[in-house]
Amino acid sequence: MKKILLFVCLLVFSVGVSFADTVTIRHFAIKENPFAQSEIAVVAVDTSGNILENVNGIFSFTVNGFQKDLRFDKGTAFYHEKLDKSSFLYVKHVDEAGTHSILYYVYKGDHKLTPVHISWIVLLAIPVLLIILGYMFKKFIVIAAVIFIIFIYFNYNHNLGAGTFFESIIDGLKGMFGK
Incomplete structure (x- = not known):
């Protein structure tokens, strides 16, 4: 009788745990x-x-x-x-x-x-836009390079290294395409 009662209690407890919301x-x-x-x-x-x-x-x-x-x-x-x-x-x-x-x-x-x-889109769009503008307007290439260096310096100076930069973009792409 004790074994049956123990089994029923264990069964009720396991059912309660299995339906617990995580x-x-x-x-x-x-x-x-x-x-x-x-x-x-x-x-x-x-x-x-x-x-x-x-x-x-x-x-x-x-x-x-x-x-x-x-x-x-x-x-x-x-x-x-x-x-x-x-x-x-x-x-x-x-x-x-x-x-x-x-x-x-x-x-x-x-x-x-x-x-x-x-947003990772903005993070990716700034360097891509600078590259496209430098490619389209040859006279703008020096200004685009200077702006790009300032962009890299600003990011690095405020704790956004290259690894975090690319990791953020990759995580955004994974989220966009469903992991």
């Missing part, structure tokens, strides 16, 4: 941390930008190449690294649903951080 983060956004100066918050959102308050727990993220476990509470996690200056932040989350990554430029004002989402 929480995944498919979309997220970067916002200014309202509780700390010069810090950001990672917010789990849906496709329309609403905060997913059912996201709780520890999730692994990579921020500019450094892996960090972020603790989410009601859809919000705080990244406790202070930003000294305006810079690019490449935030990536890998789970069983796939790789989700976003490139942001965080502008640091007097006492405020303003994150701006940078």
